[in-house]
Amino acid sequence: MHIVVCVKQVPDTKIIKINPKTNTLDRRSAPAILNPYDAHAVQEAVRLKSILGRGKISVLSMGPPQATEVIKKCIEIGADEGYLISDRAFAGADTLATSYALSKALEKIASVDPIDLVICGKHAIDGDTGQVGPGIARRLDIPPVTNVIEVSEVNSNDRTIVIKRKLSNGYELVQANMPCLLTVEKEINKIEYSPLSNMLKAARYKSHIWSVSDLGEVNITQLGLKGSPTVVGKMFTPPKLEGGKMLDGTSDEQVSQLMEVLLEQKELLNVK
Amino acid sequence: MEEYQGVWVFIEQSEGEIAGVSLELLGAGRQLADKLEVPLAGVLLGEKVRELSTQVIGHGADIVYLIDDPVLKYYRTESYMKCVNNLALKYRPEIFLYGATPNGKDLASAVATDLSTGLTADTTMLDVDVEKRLLEASRPAFGGNIMATILCKKNRPQMATVRPKVMKALPFDGVRIGEVVEEMIELSEEDMRTKVLEIVKNVTKAASLADAHVIVCGGKGMGDLEGFELIHELADTIGASVGGTRDVIEAGWLPHELQIGQTGETVTPKIYFAIGLSGAIQHVVGMKNSELIIAINKDPNAPIFEAATYGIVGDAFEVVPKLIEQFKQIRVKQGGEVSYV
Numbered sequence A: 001m002h003i004v005v006c007v008k009q010v011p012d013t014k015i016i017k018i019n020p021k022t023n024t025l026d027r028r029s030a031p032a033i034l035n036p037y038d039a040h041a042v043q044e045a046v047r048l049k050s051i052l053g054r055g056k057i058s059v060l061s062m063g064p065p066q067a068t069e070v071i072k073k074c075i076e077i078g079a080d081e082g083y084l085i086s087d088r089a090f091a092g093a094d095t096l097a098t099s100y101a102l103s104k105a106l107e108k109i110a111s112v113d114p115i116d117l118v119i120c121g122k123h124a125i126d127g128d129t130g131q132v133g134p135g136i137a138r139r140l141d142i143p144p145v146t147n148v149i150e151v152s153e154v155n156s157n158d159r160t161i162v163i164k165r166k167l168s169n170g171y172e173l174v175q176a177n178m179p180c181l182l183t184v185e186k187e188i189n190k191i192e193y194s195p196l197s198n199m200l201k202a203a204r205y206k207s208h209i210w211s212v213s214d215l216g217e218v219n220i221t222q223l224g225l226k227g228s229p230t231v232v233g234k235m236f237t238p239p240k241l242e243g244g245k246m247l248d249g250t251s252d253e254q255v256s257q258l259m260e261v262l263l264e265q266k267e268l269l270n271v272k
Numbered sequence B: 001m002e003e004y005q006g007v008w009v010f011i012e013q014s015e016g017e018i019a020g021v022s023l024e025l026l027g028a029g030r031q032l033a034d035k036l037e038v039p040l041a042g043v044l045l046g047e048k049v050r051e052l053s054t055q056v057i058g059h060g061a062d063i064v065y066l067i068d069d070p071v072l073k074y075y076r077t078e079s080y081m082k083c084v085n086n087l088a089l090k091y092r093p094e095i096f097l098y099g100a101t102p103n104g105k106d107l108a109s110a111v112a113t114d115l116s117t118g119l120t121a122d123t124t125m126l127d128v129d130v131e132k133r134l135l136e137a138s139r140p141a142f143g144g145n146i147m148a149t150i151l152c153k154k155n156r157p158q159m160a161t162v163r164p165k166v167m168k169a170l171p172f173d174g175v176r177i178g179e180v181v182e183e184m185i186e187l188s189e190e191d192m193r194t195k196v197l198e199i200v201k202n203v204t205k206a207a208s209l210a211d212a213h214v215i216v217c218g219g220k221g222m223g224d225l226e227g228f229e230l231i232h233e234l235a236d237t238i239g240a241s242v243g244g245t246r247d248v249i250e251a252g253w254l255p256h257e258l259q260i261g262q263t264g265e266t267v268t269p270k271i272y273f274a275i276g277l278s279g280a281i282q283h284v285v286g287m288k289n290s291e292l293i294i295a296i297n298k299d300p301n302a303p304i305f306e307a308a309t310y311g312i313v314g315d316a317f318e319v320v321p322k323l324i325e326q327f328k329q330i331r332v333k334q335g336g337e338v339s340y341v
């Protein structure tokens, strides 16, 4: 079984700070990390491989040359091979252009070693769209299963997989034919500690790096900024909410004013 | 591009029940359609869902595009996408909106890829530039307290997924008249590569958060896991549900289905306590439509006070215990239990 996981390098939005005056990011404050959802995607591939007792895990990323760092991180988690597509022509891609570029790279990977399963994160924390995974699935013409919280069964013989998929108000159990594409939620697994051998391998690991010309037949008008139908029109601070009343005084006074307000909510209060 | 006309809303339904967000989008879509002076249509797919057309029209649509087929009993990307693509290619809407739910996002992403058009994710504000006939889909932007308006200038339809509970549905109007256009698309179960084996409803805590009347949401200002206990204590005392900001979830103080905001749940309870959280835009878009918002923060300049109905500048560790005490005293006085329902 050959599993390919798509992974993205993102700024750590937890640490990122915003300049309140200019409303811009202070990028210096943000180290680049492996998108947390993608870490779970790699972990799931590792889990499946160990359950099946065999298989190969490749990871694929599109980004600047530094993105090889996140590929190393994936090797640490347990991936076998890593591919980075990196080229000026990819820059400025929205989700449509991103899924196009990634699907071309996946086709190239599959031409050497056919792919049974593609796994993506639910979304990347820098943009939060979650559109790239299903986009790739369409382009490869394989079924997508999004918001996966559990891979319950993999049947290598009849090439099907059974998956728990999160819904707005519960979950569903879906059976899909392989090859297919999954996008995973964080609750799918826990990131395990990596064995030392993985660490050593990761430290030495050299990713395969491809430019556009390595990808075979590619329609360059569908790449990067040119291939992106969406553009940012304007940035603005949201209309100021009015804000309400400030409750002044000592904390005791504040609390008693607040109690008055809360006790007014009679229809909600249940006094037994 | 002129041949693309009209505003469409994907009507998400499950077992004959229309998702709230679809009705909200009919409300929002109605405004866009009126501005552009074009009809508003709902796209309704499923098995035995014909009767739902009345609701779609009653909530604002002029047209319902209906495909009723046993293969469409459950949502599946492959069958739904095929139907939606066919309809869109035939009738050519200029704007097409979907709820930002798991199924809505999944479908919209697939359709956008096939139609080779732009898709804006998780929109929280919608408007339209009438002259240029451009959809202005705005969403909180990366990192800051700032919104970005995303445009799709050259491709049609212009598509967006929209967060539940940020738009307003129109009240049902039983005398509204509309047209139902029924289409047939060849679908066969044998061609399907996925099968829904079972649907299990209402098992996640998130659902209970979305339905809660009173929510106590704590932020990073609670300091640590131990400090966050105070949030649970207040919630227990008044019978409320607990939520957290993303920072709280990332710190591991709460499971992530309890995150409120852009990437978590959108909530609209009757009472929302925002305690020790700053009120970042990504958080505020997920709670600002709550009826009564009470903010407690020690920083008088915290943006959460702009969203709050009542604000208290103070230390949560001083104010909240007193609040809990007050409720407990009432309980003693009343000789029973005081809690919100």
Ligand SMILES: Cc1cc2nc3c(=O)[nH]c(=O)nc-3n(C[C@H](O)[C@H](O)[C@H](O)COP(=O)(O)OP(=O)(O)OC[C@H]3O[C@@H](n4cnc5c(N)ncnc54)[C@H](O)[C@@H]3O)c2cc1C
Pocket: A013, A125, A126, A127, A128, B141, B142, B143, B144, B218, B219, B220, B221, B222, B244, B245, B246, B247, B248, B259, B260, B261, B262, B263, B264, B275, B276, B277, B278, B279, B280, B281, B282, B283, B286, B296, B297, B298, B299, B302, B314, B315, B316, B317
């Ligand atoms: C793409 C993206 C998506 C995001 N999605 C979400 C989302 O869905 N939900 C979400 O919440 N965030 C989201 N965020 C993160 C968001 O931008 C903020 O970083 C986050 O909401 C801040 O959490 P906080 O308010 O708990 O922490 P902080 O911003 O650190 O605020 C802590 C507050 O506590 C106050 N405080 C400290 N001590 C006390 C005390 N003793 N008593 C009272 N007050 C005290 C401080 O004055 C401060 O205002 C997202 C960010 C990005 C980039």
Ligand SMILES: Nc1ncnc2c1ncn2[C@@H]1O[C@H](COP(=O)(O)O)[C@@H](O)[C@H]1O
Pocket: A005, A006, A007, A008, A009, A035, A037, A038, A060, A061, A062, A063, A095, A098, A102, A119, A120, A121, A122, A123, A124, A125, A127, A128, A129, A130, A131, A132, A133
């Ligand atoms: N540049 C990229 N390189 C590799 N994978 C990506 C890239 N962008 C997005 N993905 C994958 O698509 C998922 C969803 O991303 P997004 O649609 O941007 O939220 C991520 O979790 C990754 O698995």
